[in-house]
Amino acid sequence: MISMTLADIAATVSGELVPAAGDGPDTVVAGTVDTDSRAMTGGDIFVAKPGAVTDGHNFVDTAAAAGARLAIVEHTVEAPVSQIVVTDAVAALADLAREVVARVRARGELKIVGITGSNGKTTTKNMLARILEGEGATVAPRNSFNNEVGAPVTMLRVDEDTRYLVSEFGADRIGSIARLAGLVTPDLGIVLMVGLAHAGGFGGVEATQRAKTELVEAVRPGGVAVLNADDPRVAAMAAVAADRGVAVRWFGRSTAAEIRADDVEVTAAGTTCTVVVGDERLPLRLQVLGEHHVMNALAAITAARELGVAPAVAIARLETLEIAERWRMQPLGSERVRIINDAYNASPDSMAAALRTLAQIAEPGQRKVAVLGAMSELGESAGEEHDRVGLLAVRLRYERIVVVGAEARRLFLAAVGEGSWDGEAVFFASADEAFDYLRGELRDGDRVLVKSSNSAGLRHLGDRLGESFS
Incomplete structure (x- = not known):
């Protein structure tokens, strides 16, 4: 972040400054701004964001110990760090971002x-x-x-x-x-x-x-x-x-x-x-x-x-970019068993694209294995769209379709209904069960796609498979 005084930041976020010992309104900070106390180093700014699972205010002391110079909070906390008290920490984060970008942009x-x-x-x-x-x-x-x-x-x-x-x-x-x-x-x-x-x-x-x-x-x-x-x-x-x-x-x-x-x-x-x-x-x-x-x-x-x-x-x-991002069409494993881990996110479009990609790159004699989990946030379309994915996997002639998680069960049923029976399509309630099956089922030459929405957690299954077959 650009250099700003504590008073300037307080005015930007409409907050009240409570300086720590040795600090004052004219104290300048210019560190990284984050809501993760584990990311703090010397001179950084910690934003104590309340959350459904945990409250950032519980980590102000941790952030201070790591070197944070300022905490933006919704109520004061006993911690050796200057604090700016605001009504809404997330709104304050946005206000600070707007001001910082505007100042840099004004330079042309x-x-x-x-x-x-x-x-x-x-x-x-x-x-x-x-x-x-x-x-x-x-x-x-x-x-x-x-x-x-x-x-x-x-x-x-x-x-x-x-x-x-x-x-x-x-x-x-x-x-x-x-x-x-x-x-x-x-x-x-x-x-x-x-x-x-x-x-x-x-x-x-x-x-x-x-x-x-x-x-x-x-x-x-x-x-x-x-x-x-x-x-x-x-x-x-x-x-x-x-x-x-x-x-x-x-x-x-x-x-x-x-x-x-x-x-x-x-x-x-x-x-x-x-x-x-x-x-x-x-x-x-x-x-x-x-x-x-x-x-x-x-x-x-x-x-x-x-x-x-x-x-x-x-x-x-x-042409120098090796992968799009971790867990996005990320090649793992080895030439013996290649794992394509694409389980950070999924939608009907991206699921179809990933299935077609593996079908395109698999050579004759290499089995195509799809390890599929649920697509989230599809609302009333969820059932129909999971059906479509199951049908597509069968029509692309995947030799094994491994469906993981109760929310994806309809995908499994669609694959079976389309003709993927006799062990070609299997269902497991958990990623651990699927891993045990795949560790024994996969063989030399297999090409494996792991694909689901982030919430299904299959990205970690993909990592385990990649390590197992590396």
């Missing part, structure tokens, strides 16, 4: 990119950050820091030297993206797709579209919206952009896109395609597995071009 160098979409946000964020790091100091979220806490924490890593801020915006309700993007009014907004991810929380895909449109509405007038030309719901956002004086740039697979991909091929070594930009045809060789990541790459290349990075330069930097 900072460019801000916002990314949203039902799938692909984290991968696109990592791709764009890899491109922009070659141009100047770049701040991007760790993992999937895209909610009301993670997004401001990322913004607060901006300092005087930062040239690019790449923010990822998730949403659990209408208004979430508007609130988060409104903290920084991006110069450029990327909308990847509108799908059924989290549709249960929104009340349907139309409401999801409305939520994602909030990013286009938050882009500053004169800025740019980078939109998926292949998704009609995203393409419809061009009208909103025009009303706001925001230019539109298109990416996709169709000829309607300004930057598009031809000749896509997926292998066990990665994904290749030809990126078409006007009359240029540029080869791209991604180490990241999966045809669906081509769209994320196109979005990143398109955004980078608007920020002054030539597509050929962007492509060269993308």
Whole structure:
């Protein structure tokens, strides 16, 4: 974070300063801001966020012992650290992020990119950050820091030297993206797709579209919206952009896109395609597995071009990216038994894409094994969408379909109903049971996909399998 006095921070978050011994209103702090006391080092700022499971106020003393110089709290705590008392710690975190980014931006160098979409946000964020790091100091979220806490924490890593801020915006309700993007009014907004991810929380895909449109509405007038030309719901956002004086740039697979991909091929070594930009045809060789990541790459290349990075330069930097993120199409195990751990998140679209990817990269004689858990937050669509995944796995001729967890049982029943019987489809209530089965079932040459929503916890099963077969 940039340097600010305790008095300045207190005024920014509308809080009351309670200085520790030796500190005063003019004391300057400039450390990292976080809600995790374990992340504190000398000079940092700890935000004591109340939570459903635990209360950050219980860890103020721990943060102080680790070196925190300031705690933002909702009530004072007996701890040897200066404190600013606020009404709402999460709101204070947002207020501080807004002010810090505004001060850095006022110096004229900072460019801000916002990314949203039902799938692909984290991968696109990592791709764009890899491109922009070659141009100047770049701040991007760790993992999937895209909610009301993670997004401001990322913004607060901006300092005087930062040239690019790449923010990822998730949403659990209408208004979430508007609130988060409104903290920084991006110069450029990327909308990847509108799908059924989290549709249960929104009340349907139309409401999801409305939520994602909030990013286009938050882009500053004169800025740019980078939109998926292949998704009609995203393409419809061009009208909103025009009303706001925001230019539109298109990416996709169709000829309607300004930057598009031809000749896509997926292998066990990665994904290749030809990126078409006007009359240029540029080869791209991604180490990241999966045809669906081509769209994320196109979005990143398109955004980078608007920020002054030539597509050929962007492509060269993308080719150095080894994985999208931990637990996202992450190769584990060995050539003997290859595990693809993609169990950080799941939606109907991403589940289908992952299943198709493994089917594409498996060679003749290699068994395809799908280890599948529940997709969360699908609301009334949950049953039908789990049915579709079970049917797809059978139609892609997976030799083993291993379904884990009661919430995914309907997927198992759909696979059996489609003809995956006689041990081809099996069900286990727990990941431990599935691990014991797989450890004895997998054999040389098998190619294994582990895929579920984060809440199903199969990412840890994927890690165990990877270690077991390394």
